[in-house]
Amino acid sequence: MANYEKDEAICLRAIDFSETSQVVTLLTRQNGIVALLAKGSRKMAKAGTFSFGAPIDQLARGEVVFILPRGTAELGTLTAWNLLDHLAAVxxxxxxxxxxxxxxxxxxxxxxxxxxxxxxxxxxxxxxxxxxxxxxxxxxxxxxxxxxxxxxxxxxxxxxxxxxxxxxxxxxxxxxxxxxxxxxxxxxxxxxxxxxxxxxxxxxxxxxxxxxxxxxxxxxxxxxxxxxxxxxxxxxxxxxxxxxxxxxxxxxxxxxxxxxxx
Ligand SMILES: [Zn+2]
CATH class of the missing domain: 1.20.1440.120 (Recombination protein O, C-terminal domain)
Structure with missing residues (x-):
């Protein structure tokens, strides 16, 4: 069974990947730097909302749930992103x-x-x-x-x-x-x-x-x-x-x- 990590993170880099997803590099509080596939983060669901509320921005801070990469894989999977703030000062x-x-x-x-x-x-x-x-x-x-x-x-x-x-x-x-x-x-x-x-x-x-x-x-x-x-x-x-x-x-x-x- 996959291990879900719950953490707080700041997004340091967000790259569009495919029509609907992003690859994000996060600095998490407890797990350090993690690179994750945010599947569907750019896709509008039928209800008019995005999978993660909105595409994830660089220098946004959020509560996250993710699965770390397995074996030789470089990317883990982001399963939840709850935006805390956009670090307005930046x-x-x-x-x-x-x-x-x-x-x-x-x-x-x-x-x-x-x-x-x-x-x-x-x-x-x-x-x-x-x-x-x-x-x-x-x-x-x-x-x-x-x-x-x-x-x-x-x-x-x-x-x-x-x-x-x-x-x-x-x-x-x-x-x-x-x-x-x-x-x-x-x-x-x-x-x-x-x-x-x-x-x-x-x-x-x-x-x-x-x-x-x-x-x-x-x-x-x-x-x-x-x-x-x-x-x-x-x-x-x-x-x-x-x-x-x-x-x-x-x-x-x-x-x-x-x-x-x-
Ligand atoms: Zn000297």
């Missing part, structure tokens, strides 16, 4: 929408399928719900950093990886994506590096998790160039971890401006 402004697009790709790229991360799930829901707020760029960075940390790729930013000298604000440093950490300008970095001010690396190291960021008011408005540099560091860490370029890098440029050395 749809309120273009920056929030762009941030949501990048985060969906980052989460799918970094998390292994079926590996549960309930605490990360809660942090991401808190973050997605606040992406339209004043601190949206900081929140985006906090969410991306949380995904890196949960998957074991938390960058080491407070000391040089080679000589252990503390990183200092106002002193130029390098970030080495290949080794996942900071490095002084004078130390022999092994791979392609990003040059940034030490203050950016320290601010990123101290950036709290989304739920903490939500409850703390920013001490001062974030500097646009510093935010852009911090985003470049995190995205380089993500691309090094997944060993491929992000498809949504265009959105990063639109969100933070073109990458420059600062």
């Amino acid at each position: 749809r309120k402004s273009l920056p929030a929408f762009l941030a949501g697009q990048i985060l969906c790709e980052v989460i799918i790229a970094l998390l292994s399928p079926h590996e549960p991360h309930p605490e990360l799930y809660d942090e991401l829901i808190a973050g997605f719900s606040a992406l339209a707020e004043a601190q949206s760029k900081r929140m985006f960075l906090s969410m991306a950093k949380s995904v890196l940390a949960a998957t074991g790729y938390q960058p080491h930013l407070e000391n040089c990886l080679i000589c252990k000298t503390p990183v200092r604000p106002g002193v130029r440093a390098q970030f080495c994506p290949g080794s996942g950490g900071a490095c002084c300008i004078g130390c022999p970095a092994q791979s392609k590096t990003l040059q940034v001010d030490g203050g950016v690396l320290l601010a990123l190291a101290r950036l709290p998790a989304p739920s903490v960021l939500l409850s703390s008011a920013a001490s001062k408005p974030a500097d646009a160039a510093a935010l852009r540099a911090a985003a470049a560091v995190l995205m380089a860490a993500i691309e090094a971890a997944t060993d491929r370029p992000l498809r949504t890098r265009w959105a990063l440029d639109a969100l933070f401006g073109k990458r420059r050395t600062v």
